Amino acid sequence: VPGLESVVIVGASLAGLRAAEALRRAGFAGTLTLVGAEHHLPYDRPPLSKQLLLGTWEVERTALSSQEGIDKLALDLQLGIAATKLDVRRREVHLADGGRVGFDGLIIATGATPRRLPGQPDLPGVHMLRTLDDSLAVRAAFDAGARVAVIGAGFIGCEVAACARQRGLDVTVIEVLSQPLERTLGFQVGAAAAGIHRGHGVEFRLGTSVVGFEGRDRLEGVRLGDGSVVPADVAVIGIGVAPETGWLQDSGLMLRDGVVCNAALESSVEDIFAAGDVCRWENPLFGAEMRVEHWTNAVQQGMAAARNLLAPRDERRPFPSVPYVWSDQYDFTIMAIGHCSAPDVVEIKHGSLESGRFVALYGRNGRLEMAVGFGMPAELNAYRGLVVRASFADALDHELPED
Numbered sequence: 303v304p305g306l307e308s309v310v311i312v313g314a315s316l317a318g319l320r321a322a323e324a325l326r327r328a329g330f331a332g333t334l335t336l337v338g339a340e341h342h343l344p345y346d347r348p349p350l351s352k353q354l355l356l357g358t359w360e361v362e363r364t365a366l367s368s369q370e371g372i373d374k375l376a377l378d379l380q381l382g383i384a385a386t387k388l389d390v391r392r393r394e395v396h397l398a399d400g401g402r403v404g405f406d407g408l409i410i411a412t413g414a415t416p417r418r419l420p421g422q423p424d425l426p427g428v429h430m431l432r433t434l435d436d437s438l439a440v441r442a443a444f445d446a447g448a449r450v451a452v453i454g455a456g457f458i459g460c461e462v463a464a465c466a467r468q469r470g471l472d473v474t475v476i477e478v479l480s481q482p483l484e485r486t487l488g489f490q491v492g493a494a495a496a497g498i499h500r501g502h503g504v505e506f507r508l509g510t511s512v513v514g515f516e517g518r519d520r521l522e523g524v525r526l527g528d529g530s531v532v533p534a535d536v537a538v539i540g541i542g543v544a545p546e547t548g549w550l551q552d553s554g555l556m557l558r559d560g561v562v563c564n565a566a567l568e569s570s571v572e573d574i575f576a577a578g579d580v581c582r583w584e585n586p587l588f589g590a591e592m593r594v595e596h597w598t599n600a601v602q603q604g605m606a607a608a609r610n611l612l613a614p615r616d617e618r619r620p621f622p623s624v625p626y627v628w629s630d631q632y633d634f635t636i637m638a639i640g641h642c643s644a645p646d647v648v649e650i651k652h653g654s655l656e657s658g659r660f661v662a663l664y665g666r667n668g669r670l671e672m673a674v675g676f677g678m679p680a681e682l683n684a685y686r687g688l689v690v691r692a693s694f695a696d697a698l699d700h701e702l703p704e705d
């Protein structure tokens with residue numbers, strides 16, 4: 303691309319690294335700067351609430367690339383340095399060490415940061431789980447043998463609870479909604495998840511909020527809205543994340559719960575793209591703006607943003623995507639294809655809620671909007687091509703291919 307000599311990527315994690323690799327693969331030979339706030343080389347987050355907590359993986363296995371792979375990218379790699387400001391007029395990123403890097407093209411991949419509870423204290427024993435360092439701290443607490451309170455029963459909270467139980471620890475899960483995973487999977491399927499966790503010995507305090515923490519020098523318990531206290535040595539808080547856009551606040555870029563982008567992942571300023579958890583883009587498949595906080599999306603958007611940055615302006619392609627997420631809990635995997643916040647109808651197509659192994663189909667306005675599998679990956683995959691594209695009735699009638 304004429305005039306594109308320097309590219310800066312901010313955020314040295316999944317979306318950022320995949321973007322850098324895609325740029326080089328496509329032949330971009332200019333200066334490529336990758337800026338990351340963390341000191342670590344890019345690593346993968348899903349194992350942080352799974353294999354690493356269980357103790358079955360060591361840190362090295364979470365690397366997203368070998369040192370050799372990183373070296374081959376010929377990066378100007380700035381790790382342990384946060385970007386603090388974006389100057390779109392001068393086309394410069396300001397860094398926490400006082401430095402500035404100019405760019406012709408920019409990819410924003412700063413991901414997301416865990417939300418804190420109101421008044422959350424910095425008390426030993428109270429943890430969040432987003433980074434490698436967070437995961438190692440929780441693992442050390444598990445190693446010491448602890449009574450565990452998990453606050454928030456989304457995917458990460460449920461995975462932490464499963465790991466803690468598999469390690470023989472006492473676990474109480476506290477959730478303000480009436481079932482775990484309810485926000486993404488709805489009440490009925492959430493209730494099935496609760497049944498599975500109870501079967502493994504997890505205690506639930508549902509429909510309850512946390513109002514405080516007991517303990518002066520370290521955590522002793524979690525106080526709930528009804529006045530009761532859940533005794534705990536470790537609390538892991540997983541109540542969701544917010545896109546990391548603080549450093550862009552006065553940049554002039556359009557921000558709204560993320561960096562607002564068009565269908566081609568380009569922000570409101572030319573040649574500035576976003577990818578991954580921080581990106582809110584117009585998803586042409588849904589005809590709606592979306593921000594997705596899942597692994598596959600970060601990989602695919604990182605690559606797509608790189609491709610579009612290199613393409614001539616009239617050849618930039620939209621990024622249509624059906625969201626996909628998996629979550630490993632105990633001996634099975636939950637998978638969700640699609641997205642449906644308010645279904646009109648949920649039908650169990652294969653298996654049963656009672657058995658804890660099933661495929662559930664979610665319909666809205668007559669369309670199949672989401673398919674969820676608890677176990678049963680082969681059955682679930684049969685719906686992959688139908689989500690968003692098929693009517694709910696056709697999805698219900700869909701016959702699985704004979705194996």
Ligand SMILES: Cc1cc2nc3c(=O)[nH]c(=O)nc-3n(C[C@H](O)[C@H](O)[C@H](O)COP(=O)(O)OP(=O)(O)OC[C@H]3O[C@@H](n4cnc5c(N)ncnc54)[C@H](O)[C@@H]3O)c2cc1C
Nearest residue numbers: 313315316317339347348384385412413578579595596597
């Ligand atoms: C514990 C855990 C388990 C998960 N498990 C699953 C799973 O099973 N399945 C699934 O689909 N998804 C899972 N996810 C989600 C998935 O990991 C994320 O969607 C993915 O990491 C997003 O990648 P990203 O590159 O957009 O952002 P991130 O991975 O958040 O990376 C952003 C990077 O940018 C850096 N950064 C932020 N601000 C600045 C700044 N100002 N300057 C420089 N650098 C900055 C951050 O330090 C970070 O390293 C999990 C996430 C977590 C935390």
